[in-house]
Amino acid sequence: MTLPHAKTWSQRGRTPAVRVRGRCRRRISIAALTCCKPSHRSRLIYRPRRDDGRRDGRKSFSWRDYRGLLIAAHQQLGGPIVLIWDNLNVHKAAGLREFAASREWLTIYYLPPYAPALNPVEGVWSLLRRGWLSNVAFSTPEHLVERIRRGLRHIQYRSDLIEGCLTETRLTIRPT
Template identity: 80%
Template sequence: MRGRLAALSGAWLAFEDEAGFSMTPPQAKTWSQRGRTPVVRVRGRSRRRVSIAALTWYQPGHRSRLIYRPRRDYGQRDGRKSFSWRDYRDLLITAHQQFGGPIALVWYNLNAYKAADLRRFTQGRDWLTIYYLPPCAPDLNPVEGIWSLLRRGWLSNVAFSTPEHLVQRIRRGLRHIQYRRGPTR
């Protein structure tokens, strides 16, 4: 019933997910001359990583949208590696400011999403309705496909020199995905 009400009220349907990317490049297949195996040299394993939270937005009659925010981890022992409830709150506020209307948000049962402070924040917003995906159901979240496209394309076989280089490559790949033309009918 709540889902139908959200659709009838003109709400944006939003899916959210977070992924982590390390300085070590994902491997992908490539072509080379026979007998010459391509080798990508990497300086060593790095503990530095980047987390990205992304929201995809859908509404009938509108083009789908993508909003993302990076969060760098500089390898500090007691530093937080993933997004906190405040980061998710700020992302939701930014999204609401951009699109204006009500939001039906779909996300996983992650502990950070169920934090007491984030729960209080979401309950106090009449423009936000939250739905939880069942555990172990990544195929229901379209953001998972975005991470797959990034890893197989824009980030594969690249030796990153600095965390900024990694973030730049992620942003470039996300912009390419974001503004890519859909199939024509």
């Protein structure tokens, strides 16, 4: 619940200050897929995961969470998926590799290491941080989750924003 910083206006000599009670140790993780297909509108599929301190000791997504996201994406999209992933260690977990190998509808390629400019989801996070999450003091983790979902829903319904994030990577889609 650390505040993202953005610029604001105030009277000269009076710096605006927002009082925050204390740091919350709970973490909210989000996994997202930007989906594109020639002659179709771009889509965003995402899953938030709140660290409640109870589930298998992990504070972020496990390979099983990513597996669930991929299964949901396959059901929503109704076709084969070519997944281009960054080199996050969980993306290369043995269980996830075995899952991908056993599914004929899933093909995975990896981006080069340290190449966030090639990942369109980084553009989505940037839009979210600069828009719906900036200049807000979150009172509870639920308040943060609600703002994240509102922002992601807005991006979901505006395919031009998703296409802008895809265009920014300069990667192209070639019909086969």
